[in-house]
Amino acid sequence: xxxxxxxxxxxxxxxxxxxxxxxxxxxxxxxxxxxxxxxxxxxxxxxxxxxxxxxxxxxxxxxxxxxxxxxxxxxxxxxxxxxxxxxxxxxxxxxxxxxxxxxxxxxxxxxxxxxxxxxxxxxxxxxxxxxxxxxxxxxxxxxxxxxxxxxxxxxxxxxxxxxxxxxxxxxxxxxxxxxxxxxxxxxxxxxxxxxxxxxxxxxxxxxxxxxxxxxxxxxxxxxxxxxxxxxxxxxxxxxxxxxxxxxxxxxxxxxxxxxxxxxxxxxxxxxxxxxxxxxxxxxxxxxxxxxxxxxxxxxxxxxx
Numbered sequence: 137x138x139x140x141x142x143x144x145x146x147x148x149x150x151x152x153x154x155x156x157x158x159x160x161x162x163x164x165x166x167x168x169x170x171x172x173x174x175x176x177x178x179x180x181x182x183x184x185x186x187x188x189x190x191x192x193x194x195x196x197x198x199x200x201x202x203x204x205x206x207x208x209x210x211x212x213x214x215x216x217x218x219x220x221x222x223x224x225x226x227x228x229x230x231x232x233x234x235x236x237x238x239x240x241x242x243x244x245x246x247x248x249x250x251x252x253x254x255x256x257x258x259x260x261x262x263x264x265x266x267x268x269x270x271x272x273x274x275x276x277x278x279x280x281x282x283x284x285x286x287x288x289x290x291x292x293x294x295x296x297x298x299x300x301x302x303x304x305x306x307x308x309x310x311x312x313x314x315x316x317x318x319x320x321x322x323x324x325x326x327x328x329x330x331x332x333x334x335x336x337x338x339x340x341x342x343x344x345x346x347x348x349x350x351x352x353x354x355x356x357x358x359x360x361x362x363x364x365x366x367x368x369x370x371x372x373x374x375x376x377x378x379x380x381x382x383x384x385x386x387x388x389x390x391x392x393x394x395x396x397x398x399x400x401x402x403x404x405x406x407x408x409x410x411x412x413x414x415x416x417x418x419x420x421x422x423x424x425x426x427x428x429x430x431x432x433x434x435x436x437x438x439x440x
Contacts, residue, residue, distance in 0.1 A: 143202055147194035150179060153203055154186075157210050164214040171210075177224040178206060217359035229281050230288070235311050236279050239303035241369040243281035246427040247345050250398055251285035253425060253436055254343055257396040258290060267396060269293050270340035275328050275383065276300075278369060280308030280321070282343050287317040293340065295321045298331055301368060328379070329386050336389050341396040346379035347372040348402045376402055380409060388418035391439045398436050406432035413437050 154175065158168045172186045179199045185191045199206070212218040221227040221242045226235055229243040230251065236242055258267035269292035274283040277297035287295045295317075299305050305323050312318040324331035332339075349370045355362060361370070372378050380399060387397050397419065401409055406424045413419045419437040427433040 142198045142200060144196045144198055145203055147191045147197055149203060150175070150197055150199070151189060151192040153206065160210070160214055166214055170213070170220045174206075174210070174220055174224060177226060217363060219360045219364055222364060230285050232281075232284055232288075232311075232315055234279050234281055234284070235307055235314070237303075237307055238364055239301060239366060240279040240307050241345075241365055243279055246429075246433060247281065247400055248285065249425070249427060250282060250343055250345065250400060250434060251289050253398055253434055254286060254341060254396065255289045257398070257436060257438075258341070266392065267340050267394070270392075271296060271335060271338055273298065273329070273332065273339055273342045273344075273390070275342060275344040276346050276369070276379075277308050277323070278304050278345075280311045282345060283308065283321050284311060284315060284317055286343060287312075287320045291320075293320075296324065296332055296335070296339075297321055298324045298326060298328065300325070300327050301366070304366075304369075328382060329390050332390060337392060339391045339395055341398070342383070342387055342391060343398045344383055345400040346383060348376045348380060348400070348405065350374060350376040372402075375408075377405065377408065377412075380405075381412060384409075384412050384416050384419075388416070388439055393439050395439045396436065397439065398434065400434055401432075403431045403433070406435065409435045 154171055157171045161168045161171055175181050179197055181191055209223045213220055213223060219242060221236050222238055226233050227242055230248050234243060268290055272286050272293045272295050274295060274297045277283050277299045280297060283295045283297040297308060302325055305325055309323050312321045347370050349372055351371050351374055354367060354371050410422055410424060413422045418440055420440050421438040423436045424432050425434040
């Protein structure tokens with residue numbers, strides 16, 4: 137949302153704006169740290185200058201929009217609950233700065249663990265030798281975060297990133313180009329595995345963060361989520377498992393024997409997902425992993 141055309145303000149003006157913004161954030165129960173996150177992006181200040189407030193004495197600071205526009209955007213953050221990531225147009229994820237818009241779900245820090253689990257599966261001493269290379273799928277790529285993480289962590293692999301939303305794919309493709317991975321990631325518009333039909337049986341691994349929120353729960357989520365993030369990336373049907381069921385059922389057609397299947401899910405879904413994987417009959421080495429908060433959030437399985 138920020139237009140990137142530079143303007144100049146004094147350090148004192150920006151310091152005064154920051155003080156007001158922090159006070160307003162506290163009054164609206166928004167983290168005051170978001171003020172500095174915003175200033176890191178729009179003013180190019182570093183964390184030390186913000187912490188010490190040394191920028192207050194600078195004569196000139198270049199910012200990418202007028203202070204009055206910054207004030208309007210901050211009011212939208214406070215009173216419309218517009219996520220700060222959509223204001224800045226970027227979010228940190230792993231070691232990347234990933235572009236986002238309201239066409240894509242904002243990548244969450246906990247999802248980063250999917251990449252670590254994929255690497256662990258690929259480099260396990262008993263793993264199939266093809267797992268650290270070959271074709272990997274990121275189904276429901278959104279901003280492209282998982283595809284980028286896989287491309288970075290598995291340098292011998294080719295990543296096939298699929299999303300139903302053309303608008304999301306534009307963001308993902310732009311991120312791949314900007315971060316230098318466009319030669320390693322191929323993008324497809326469509327539903328789950330469908331655009332990859334020509335590659336059945338040829339995938340080393342599949343990673344997905346699918347919609348997994350029950351339909352009736354979506355409206356109860358934080359206003360930042362329900363009012364601004366794409367419901368297509370959130371709503372997983374009556375029990376939240378519609379997409380996960382489909383991925384469990386169809387993936388064995390696409391994954392090689394010994395290939396790895398990884399997904400993120402919602403708290404409370406792990407037992408059901410584990411049973412679905414067992415009942416399908418094509419999976420083995422089924423594992424459930426918790427995130428850093430202790431929530432059982434990830435399922436990993438191998439193809440027999």
